[in-house]
Amino acid sequence: MILPAAKPTTDKRELIAALGRFLPDDAILHATEDLRPYECDGLSAFRQTPMVVVLPRTIEQVQKIMRVCHERGAPVVARGAGTGLSGGALPLGDGLLLSLARFMSILDIDPANRTMRVQPGVRNLAISEAAAPFGLYYAPDPSSQIACTIGGNVAENAGGVHCLKYGLTVHNILKLKLVTMDGELLTFGADGLDAPGFDLLALATGSEGMLGVVVEVTVKLVPKPETARVVLAAFDDVEHAGAAVGAIIAAGCVPAGLEMMDNPAIRAAEAFVHSGYPVDAAAILLCELDGTAEAVADDIERVESIMARCGASATRVSRDEAERARFWAGRKMAFPAMGRISPDYYCTDGTIPRKHLPRVLRRIEALGRKYELPVANVFHAGDGNLHPMILYDANRPGELERVEGLGGEILKLCVEVGGTITGEHGVGVEKINQMCDQFSSAELTQFHAIKAAFDPEGLLNPGKAVPLLKRCAEYGGLHVHGGELPFPELERF
């Protein structure tokens, strides 16, 4: 969907002139053909050409850019690598897109304290690569890790297949430097394990670029486990696989990763990367165990017997690093694999209490039939984080609307069973309506008040993450809190 170009309220030429006073020419893009690469992020169904793109190199430049925009009332959207899947980095037609692509330096590696200080445009994987000579790595590993930036990871509180044991971005960072909309440079967190005052580090993490622009991140590094091995188990029944997930956790195991794929996902991935997945299985589980060689051997024995008890038709254990990498390759390439079998796909991101996995999977299948759209499931099963992928063809009239309908129903289902509409991809523009399902008007109002404490004029990434109450009334969100009517203070449409 191409959004209508907003009527510019900012004088574009005057803004460019003001920026040109401290930015070199190659750091300001404003010709239409130069702006095109920035018109969307990973949620390519939404597009908008920004008025101006800036590519600063220093914190001082970011501060000045923010002041220039603040003075003129021009909205700003920050952008890392643009791999976000919820439209968080979608530009505004009357605003400035602030790319952090040139903030690419690793500033300091401190092996004794196991930390690294990096600029926000450093890629997730580059951090682990730089830490490798010290036997350390950065734990959160989103599937997009070769491309996505640490700044974007902080903004989305990104997770990965190893978050079950090692935590999300919020658990793996110590300190942030952040520039607010008025150009102020603030530090959240500290070099030790905690900081005085409110936990603004946690507040900023996952705030989707709404509170400030992250200009520096200090991450924690962890030692590489001595050994890691993966159990690959096949199931004839998706519900049995779901039950095995619960049983493994209940047995007191904390796997490094516990992922699930259903048959359509298995087939697509196998055709693409040849991981050796059983293409006839209804579902597979990938369970990684790490630690010392002996501890891993103990755990593998336990996990294999649990899986067998839960009805696994076959299990295989990776014998070496190459095989472990191969087992994971199919999972990590699941998204591009979908791109090969379907012209378009749409990935949702709800999280549910694990115990509802079997039931929710059944419901998703039924919903897919209702909307006449195929759904492939790939997800972080150990965390209850679902990524149903709806396959469609955007060129077929009416199909995108059906996809949105189905996606919305899946998220509503997640909320109904006590879960959430987004586990790691963020709300962005994509799930803004579903926020009305999950939160009451008082809760949304509280979010807006927090936003205003950082950005009273609402110039930073406006229109994302938290819906206006008016929008919820239009959407007809049905979140009912203790019998109260939703949004009673608003007129009905």
Added chain:
Amino acid sequence: MTAPHDANTDIKARVLDAIKRRAPLAIVGGGSKHFLGREAQGEPLILGEHRGVIDYHPEELVLTARAGTLLSELETLLAGHDQMFAFEPPHFGAAATLGGTIAANISGPRRAYAGFARDFVLGTHIVNGRGEILRFGGEVMKNVAGYDLSRLVTGAMGTLGVILDVSLKVLPRPRETITLMQPSSPRAAVEKLCRWAAAPLPISASYIEDEHLYVRLSGTPSALAEARATIGGDVLDDADKFWLEVREQRRPFFGGDAPLWRISLPPAAILDLPGEQVIEWGGALRWLKTDAPATTIRAAAAKHGGHAMLFRSPVRSPEPYHPLPAPLMQLHRRIKAAMDPYGIFNRGRMYAEF
């Protein structure tokens, strides 16, 4: 277990009444952390009656309980299912409640190896300063819908709202634990701990006192056997009692009347300050008994990118927490106003400014 009781409606009514009268409230759980921070102004709002487990499914690794529930009761419940709060919260008294633990974000010996209280917070219900009951986060492991206000109220010492209940991630208890003790100078001990922390060893706590290093290992029997060979030292008998004394600050070091400073630093930092010290968290937490002036101590901590808090002192300090830079303090005040526009909750409990 004490009988559960839901006081949400009463608490909300008390807050609404306080707002109407613009009368500040001082929130009290069990009173066990009263010594921490500054004295709050206002009429007491006692939460001890608001107690009980709301939801606990061991296989989900999630426990939800009301703020006034005794920490000790929850720990007994978890132990019955071979689970635990991985942040090993200190109680500082039998009356310690879940709400107070979360409001103070207080964590014990395992913190450097497992995370602190806020890392385990999944969601909360709070009453904000408009007298509204709000829910943030939830009972699931991953949730990025909306700002993370449940982690924001964690550690805010009750200044942003009344925590009604909390959902926490819990973890299985390690299968086996041993503690090793060896003589070592504090500096050499910190160096060793930093070296070990960079290797995949199952360390779950460390403590340095009187030229001795204590290391606790937790995990599978085979992992412990291997790690023991690397770390060396003698096995400490009665280790559970020892770590309880560390956690509850009942070691002789913590006795006496001298001001006790809590200094948070990057673990490898070398801190040159006069006084007596014990060290936890692999070097990242230093407890210092000293009469040195606050400015000297804070400057030394800040030089390493850390901070210093006056944890206990014979006379309550007007400024126990490390002062914030002016722009950050302004932001704190704006956040306080966003959550509690009439300044009802725990006024002055953290900083005099709010």
